Amino acid sequence: MARKPTLRDVSRAAGLSVYTVSRALSNGDGVSAASRELVLKVARELGYVPNRAAQELRKNTRSSVAVVTASTSNYYYIDLMKGIQRTLRLSDRTAIVADIAAEGVYTPELEDATIQDLIQSRTAGVIATLTLAPHNMKLLEDWDIPVVFVDSIPHESATRVPSITTDNFSASMKVGAHLGEHGYRDWLFLAYPARWSTRAERERGIRAAALKYGAGIEVIESENDVESAYATLTAYLDTPGRALPRAVIAGNNPMLHGALRVLHARGVRIPDDVAVVAFDEFAWAALLDPPLTVLNEDSETIGVIAAQTLTRIIDDQIKAELRGDPPTPAYRPEDRRELSSDLIIRRSCGC
Template structure:
């Protein structure tokens, strides 16, 4: 990002874009004073298009910053993100910066609202999950004038810097390991793809690699809501009732995979002989299962650390530094549910 790209927007920018005075813009954005509906809508539309966010620091200059790093993630109930936060905190605790968390519940509308509120306090940087944002969110991030690091995923075009893994490559690697182990009748279970972009990319990489080897997914099942053991149990039972000859089940995350593993264990299935299983995320929480679920480490804590280090270094060396792209390499853990080649 060049210096001109990172210059914070001001009331004057909104004034010029909307064709009204700075005082009128101020009244609209503070929701004060007598302003016509037409003028109000014109100002709000211009501010949204520019990505302008009001500065809530009373009496401060528009260029001032507070020692906060905005961390925008989908959920804290998803066990992935507490580990990301651990990595972020380990780096920031050595500085004057403090992370402040906003949750989006995997929706673009909530992400816009969270970003608007957080950026209005002029944080020193933003760490935000994913690469898929609304145009309004991207505009706010571009116009913020501060370091932005998108995390978890590198398959796409970032606003600024990015740290993550290639989820398409992760799907391809798991498909290759499954085929090399001799499995052929493969079922897939996961979250509803429109909202879970990273799961969608893994699925695309997975099915693409299978197709190159002349293999297709035999059956699949998708669900809405949080990942849980019960979802994995239910879907595993249902998919095997539809096709008892399936010899491998690939789950979009470890939580539903663990539920499937427990159900199969209770039914007396030979794992990984009769049927193999794999999930994604490499959650340490699941190490106490009767068998260790095959999975792939998503480098969660390291992603958090590297993202925070980018913010710290950019603040130290100047915001006009070139964006950074860090693609980490996840590794497959075969556990006890995927035959080793």
């Protein structure tokens, strides 16, 4: 098309003012049935499609929500995104994913740049899967952009911000208890960085369980991707004088993947030589060799709840704005939800 048709083109072709055309297309009143029909017909013939940038500029609205993640190699995000997308579709919003990890590695600069970018595009809201830097939370607050945390919780300076998480402490206790009941007394927790707030809770739960069952617990930390997990665990096991632990607890999906790869590479038998349990159930867990005992965080549901919460806050904001009130996000205490999760017992624990 040489020049894309605009409202004015439709207006000229229909012999009506742009006002009437606009109203007709947006289903507003103040337009006779005849005019509306004419407008719709002409618009169709011309192939008119409204320009969203112009609409958003004029109406001061925005239609997309950003999901901020790092390390998309985490398969857990698939289900999460599914839940989010499904829910957002109901209110005609779209999700864009903003990954603050380049080549798999997180950098604070990239986090800052990403947030800046989100503000530039005046995102309607943010769903964050990891704890964001306080100054970035401040920025989002300044611009009245609501944030909902998922899985991770916000930095303590932002306690009002909603979060949908699992009760990671109890969950970890369950994991530890199961290991303890198997009689294992020598555990290794393969953890990811504390940037994901779940890390601390999970470690705390595991440690509490270890204490209760009189088990020894070692915690090692790796970057949040498969390669790092592989390297970290290998280095740990290769340290002279170090014996295999009796049980390995993988902190999340990438940690699990890395750990399984090193155990396979070394010909270690699971669960006979070492038992393996992990967080974050995912589609293939039951089909692995052996089938994996994992904690079932229902991440699709978490995604749904997060998206619903965010949607509600955004809608409230819009209403407030119409009333002439400031569009400060109205967070409610009950938006901080903590779901429980079950241990799905399969074979890798020794059962």
